Amino acid sequence: TQLLEQSPQFLSIQEGENLTVYCNSSSVFSSLQWYRQEPGEGPVLLVTVVTGGEVKKLKRLTFQFGDARKDSSLHITAAQTGDTGLYLCAARGLTGGGNKLTFGTGTQLKVEL
């Protein structure tokens, strides 16, 4: 089983602060995705990264895939209360697994005024 470790588990910050969430594994992945989940709803896809070293930006969110494709980070600039939610990374392995995603345990972010 490929394990995806996310850190931190919980993060509480003030609006306007910056933050980084990490997703790490000992395995190499073919691609990695980030999802955000709000209470009472299912996760929603934010981005997919497939190339080692790739950086993608989505407004105030910056996603990076590690050069060795074993880790990823999500950086939020000037956080807003609307960013509050559970952030999940998910990856597909290179060997077997097909289209199945393995999910990390998540980072619960709370942004307060």
Add this chain to the structure above:
Amino acid sequence: DAGITQSPRHKVTETGTPVTLRCHQTENHRYMYWYRQDPGHGLRLIHYSYGVKDTDKGEVSDGYSVSRSKTEDFLLTLESATSSQTSVYFCAISERGGTPSNYGYTFGSGTRLTVV
């Protein structure tokens, strides 16, 4: 938004009773998945389907069975519910499998199941 609905949204059942959760999609996607979400464990795959009548086990399949007789419906059955199956269950759909590997999942809103 992708058309995927789960029913029921909430259910309380007694230990030992059978329970069936339904996932319905209107996107004609080939792949469907059932996950459970528990604190500290994230999302764990129970079963998945890669076509009508084609299903396979995930990492936590014990105590669960699935059926897919139509493209649009994927049913998850707990044959004899136990308290350890109290969880939030999510269905997901995906258009493609294998490569390219940049297809994401679209999730339903979940079913909160409590086994007492």
